[in-house]
Amino acid sequence: MNSYTEFLERAQGDFLASLQQAQDLNVKTLASLTALASTFPTASATVTPAELPTPTELVEKSFAFTRELLETRKAYTLKLAELATAGQKQFSETATRFAEVAKN
Secondary structure: OOHHHHHHHHHHHHHHHHHHHHHHHHHHHHHHHHHHHOOOOOOOOOOOHHHOOOHHHHHHHHHHHHHHHHHHHHHHHHHHHHHHHHHHHHHHHHHHHHHHHHHO
């Protein structure tokens, strides 16, 4: 088997493994949301005004969540940037090797 065929097979295997991981994560997320939905208060639950969060608490909780969401997105985007940088470097090195082979 040549290196090109091996490369394609490895890339396909990696892609399928990643796809399976993403699908598994999606299923786990939906299961968690379903479990969370079962804990929602029902209409028959009696809530007194003292049990409700104040507007200030709602704002603070909302911004805390947004801050966490942004930090998560930032970490994810930085990982993508690192991968892109590594890919760009690898592409450049490969192009240089091809150019040298083409000269000969």
